[in-house]
Amino acid sequence: MNDNRSVQRCLALLRCFRRGPGQSLTELSKSVGLHHSTVLRLLSTLQSEGYVRKEGMQWSLTPQLLEIGFAALANTGVSDLIQSSLQGLADQFSGSANIGEKIKDEVIIIARANSVSELRKILIVNLRVGSALPPESALYSALDLPEAEWSIAKYPDRKVTTVGISLFSGAVRSLSLGLSINDDEYYGDKIETELLPALRVKRDEIRRLMRLGDV
Structure with missing residues (x-):
């Protein structure tokens, strides 16, 4: 997968959480218009870096993203x-x-x-x-x-x-x-x-x- 395309898809996926926590793989896939396997791969990467978590069948952002958010506010x-x-x-x-x-x-x-x-x-x-x-x-x-x-x-x-x-x-x-x-x-x-x-x-x-x- 093209690195630039991967970053774009990952950012689009993160923006989906504006609607709130607790979203399923199906909901996220529909929101970004990508196949389940592609979205799952992106989520797994974000999970390994500590930016998302899975509880049951629901995905949510973690407070670790606040580090980036506060840095953005400072700028x-x-x-x-x-x-x-x-x-x-x-x-x-x-x-x-x-x-x-x-x-x-x-x-x-x-x-x-x-x-x-x-x-x-x-x-x-x-x-x-x-x-x-x-x-x-x-x-x-x-x-x-x-x-x-x-x-x-x-x-x-x-x-x-x-x-x-x-x-x-x-x-x-x-x-x-x-x-x-x-x-x-x-x-x-x-x-x-x-x-x-x-x-x-x-x-x-x-x-x-x-x-x-x-x-």
């Missing part, structure tokens, strides 16, 4: 100062603030802060650092937007609106800054007159802290 450039800055934004608007980075056709949350009033919604939405959001999300739509423009996504079932702006766009990285707020408190002109100015000020602050661009 995002998100420091305690940046996290504190993001927390200030979330608290100011009683919402949730996120920094996202573009990875292929998704945006991955690399930093997240939630106000106290958002704790109940967090349990429902289940977003966290490492969560991937689709192209229709405000955080993704904001990637590479001009400085003055912004994106918006509404979630009527939760009475939540998310607003996003571009944080940084370069040859290697593309990042966005997003804020989710309660519709009962921020609506209509208040988004443009109160929320967006604060979001742009926070963008400049985070850029300086992350040493992005010339800011």
